[in-house]
Amino acid sequence: MDIIKKLSRSIREYKMVSIMTPVCIVFEVIFEILIPFMMAKMIDSGISSGNESALVKYGTLLILCVMEGYVLQNSGVFICEY
Numbered sequence: 001m002d003i004i005k006k007l008s009r010s011i012r013e014y015k016m017v018s019i020m021t022p023v024c025i026v027f028e029v030i031f032e033i034l035i036p037f038m039m040a041k042m043i044d045s046g047i048s049s050g051n052e053s054a055l056v057k058y059g060t061l062l063i064l065c066v067m068e069g070y071v072l073q074n075s076g077v078f079i080c081e082y
Contacts, residue, residue, distance in 0.1 A: 017079055024076035031069035038062045 011018050038058055046055030 021076050021080045024072045024079060028069050028072035028076060031065050031072065034065055035062065035069075038065060 008015075038061055042055060042058035042062065045051060046058055
Protein backbone atom coordinates (compact mmCIF):
# COMPACT_ATOMS: atom_id res chain seq x y z
CA MET A 1 0.00 0.00 0.00
CA ASP A 2 2.92 2.36 0.59
CA ILE A 3 3.88 2.16 -3.07
CA ILE A 4 0.37 3.15 -4.17
CA LYS A 5 0.35 6.09 -1.76
CA LYS A 6 3.75 7.21 -2.96
CA LEU A 7 2.70 6.95 -6.61
CA SER A 8 -0.59 8.76 -6.02
CA ARG A 9 1.28 11.72 -4.53
CA SER A 10 3.52 12.04 -7.58
CA ILE A 11 0.69 12.04 -10.16
CA ARG A 12 -1.51 14.67 -8.53
CA GLU A 13 -2.25 16.84 -11.55
CA TYR A 14 -2.02 13.91 -13.98
CA LYS A 15 -4.50 11.64 -12.21
CA MET A 16 -7.15 11.80 -14.96
CA VAL A 17 -4.59 11.20 -17.70
CA SER A 18 -3.11 8.30 -15.73
CA ILE A 19 -6.53 6.65 -15.57
CA MET A 20 -7.94 7.48 -19.01
CA THR A 21 -4.94 6.40 -21.10
CA PRO A 22 -4.94 2.76 -19.92
CA VAL A 23 -8.75 2.64 -20.17
CA CYS A 24 -8.59 3.75 -23.83
CA ILE A 25 -5.86 1.23 -24.57
CA VAL A 26 -7.76 -1.63 -22.89
CA PHE A 27 -10.90 -0.93 -24.95
CA GLU A 28 -8.81 -0.58 -28.10
CA VAL A 29 -7.27 -3.99 -27.46
CA ILE A 30 -10.72 -5.50 -26.90
CA PHE A 31 -11.90 -4.17 -30.26
CA GLU A 32 -8.74 -5.47 -31.93
CA ILE A 33 -9.33 -8.92 -30.42
CA LEU A 34 -12.92 -8.96 -31.70
CA ILE A 35 -11.86 -8.44 -35.33
CA PRO A 36 -10.73 -12.05 -36.07
CA PHE A 37 -13.87 -13.44 -34.43
CA MET A 38 -16.05 -11.18 -36.58
CA MET A 39 -14.13 -12.22 -39.67
CA ALA A 40 -14.72 -15.89 -38.83
CA LYS A 41 -18.41 -15.25 -38.21
CA MET A 42 -18.67 -13.31 -41.46
CA ILE A 43 -17.05 -16.16 -43.39
CA ASP A 44 -19.14 -18.87 -41.68
CA SER A 45 -22.50 -17.08 -41.80
CA GLY A 46 -22.16 -14.97 -44.90
CA ILE A 47 -19.73 -16.33 -47.45
CA SER A 48 -20.04 -20.09 -46.85
CA SER A 49 -23.83 -20.13 -46.71
CA GLY A 50 -24.33 -17.42 -49.35
CA ASN A 51 -26.30 -15.19 -46.97
CA GLU A 52 -25.76 -11.65 -48.22
CA SER A 53 -27.61 -9.98 -45.35
CA ALA A 54 -25.33 -11.66 -42.81
CA LEU A 55 -22.35 -10.64 -44.92
CA VAL A 56 -23.45 -7.00 -44.91
CA LYS A 57 -24.28 -7.11 -41.19
CA TYR A 58 -20.95 -8.58 -40.10
CA GLY A 59 -19.05 -6.46 -42.61
CA THR A 60 -20.61 -3.31 -41.18
CA LEU A 61 -19.86 -4.44 -37.63
CA LEU A 62 -16.29 -5.19 -38.67
CA ILE A 63 -15.82 -1.73 -40.16
CA LEU A 64 -17.32 -0.11 -37.05
CA CYS A 65 -15.08 -2.19 -34.81
CA VAL A 66 -11.98 -1.18 -36.77
CA MET A 67 -12.99 2.49 -36.71
CA GLU A 68 -13.70 2.41 -32.96
CA GLY A 69 -10.34 0.77 -32.30
CA TYR A 70 -8.64 3.46 -34.35
CA VAL A 71 -10.46 6.24 -32.49
CA LEU A 72 -9.61 4.73 -29.11
CA GLN A 73 -5.98 4.26 -30.09
CA ASN A 74 -5.65 7.87 -31.17
CA SER A 75 -7.54 9.03 -28.08
CA GLY A 76 -5.10 7.17 -25.86
CA VAL A 77 -2.15 8.73 -27.67
CA PHE A 78 -3.71 12.21 -27.52
CA ILE A 79 -4.51 11.89 -23.83
CA CYS A 80 -1.01 10.61 -23.11
CA GLU A 81 0.58 13.55 -24.91
CA TYR A 82 -1.61 16.13 -23.19
